[in-house]
Amino acid sequence: MAASNQPTYPHLPPKLILMSTKAYFSPAHTINYLKSLLDPSSGIIPLPTSDILFGLIPDFLSIHPCAAILSEHSQSTSTSSKHPQQWPLHLGAQDSFWEPTYGAYTGCTVPAALKTLGITIVEFGHAERRRLLSETDETTAKKAAAASQTGLIPLVCIGELNAPDLQGPMSMAVGNAMSQLTPQITSLLSAIPLHAPVIFAYEPVWAIGAAEPAGVEFVGPVVQAIRQVVGKFEKTRGRTGVTRVVYGGSAGPGLWSGRTNGGMGLGEWVDGMFLGRFAHRIEGVKDVVDEVVGSMA
Ligand SMILES: O=C(CO)COP(=O)(O)O
Structure with a gap:
């Protein structure tokens, strides 16, 4: 019987807490940061990994040492599986190339290489890459498709450019945003396999x-x-893969629970949080983790 070349994917739990260090830290800083996240004194790890995906997305230079630390950590704490999906946190990459595997692509990182290190998630189409590197919906979709074909989960950033006018009707504000978001979503979903998971x-x-x-x-x-x-899209095109929607953009402690927003918690609406600057302090990460875990009790 011919072997199936359909990739299998990591489990995508119902809640997600993701952190990107962008290009804020030196590799040495990132390594210390990861060690602090893993340190029992931080009170973050272990999390119920079947319910919550906790993920760190460092810069490319730091990925290899981070993978080594996570692999070693899981070997020292577990006698059973040492598979990356059993690591105490998922490791992501901030981009990868649109060719899935090795070749003459100077300066690019291919999904196949990331997979060998235990990477499970790859981020695409961040607003900073769209603005600074002229990335488009098309290149984002091509790259996400290559990662999907390799069995990695694409984390695809979507967003409208301008703040809404909240003096007018909310339906109009939402409609204006969706006029930019809808093509970003459909171009992406059209490019990846129908059964592939995706995080927006x-x-x-x-x-x-x-x-x-x-x-x-x-x-x-x-x-x-x-x-x-x-x-x-699922109904009309037969998509079966799991889709999660997380929020990013100055997300930090208090947003999920509504503690800092008059009781209106974002946790009722989204599947998770994507943290940037507000994850730089380990205490901030701990606060967000506590809010998400608390909301699931
Ligand atoms: O872009 C972000 C995550 O990808 C969010 O960054 P900030 O939290 O710094 O706004």
Whole structure:
């Protein structure tokens, strides 16, 4: 019987807490940061990994030593499986090339190489890459397709450019955002295998690197509309893969639970959080983890 060349994918739990260090840290800093996350005194690890995916997405130079640390950590704490999916946190990459495997692609990192290190998630289409490197929906979809074909989970950033006008009707604000988000979603879903899992990171471009995240009263209905676009695609095109939607853009402690937002918690709307600057302090990560775990009790 011919071997199936359909890739298998890591389990995608219902809740996700993801952190990207972008290019903020030196490799030595990232290694110390990872060690702090893993240190029992931080009170973060272990998490119930079948319910929550906790993931760190470091820069490319730091990936190899981070993978070695995680592999060693899981060997010292477990007598059973040492598979990367049993590591205390998932390791992601901030990009990969649109060819799935090795070749003459100077300066590129192919998904096959990432997979050998235990990487499970690859981020694509971040607003910073779209702005600084002219990445488009098309290149994002091509890259995500190559990662999907390799059995990695694409984490695809989508977002509208301008802040909404909240003086007018909310339906209009959401509609304006969706006019930019819908093609970002459908071009991506059209490129990956129908059974491939995907994580969409809804990151309103105007809310990245800001003092405050976008308001829950706006993000909630936008995320609902994103899910409708995905649902329609599933119905009309036969998509069966799991889709999760997380929020990023100045996300930090208090947002999930609503503690800092008059009780309106984002946790009711999204499947997870994608942290940037507010993960730089280990205590901030611990706060967010506690909020997510607390909401699942
Ligand atoms: O872009 C982000 C995550 O990808 C969020 O970054 P900030 O939290 O720094 O806004």
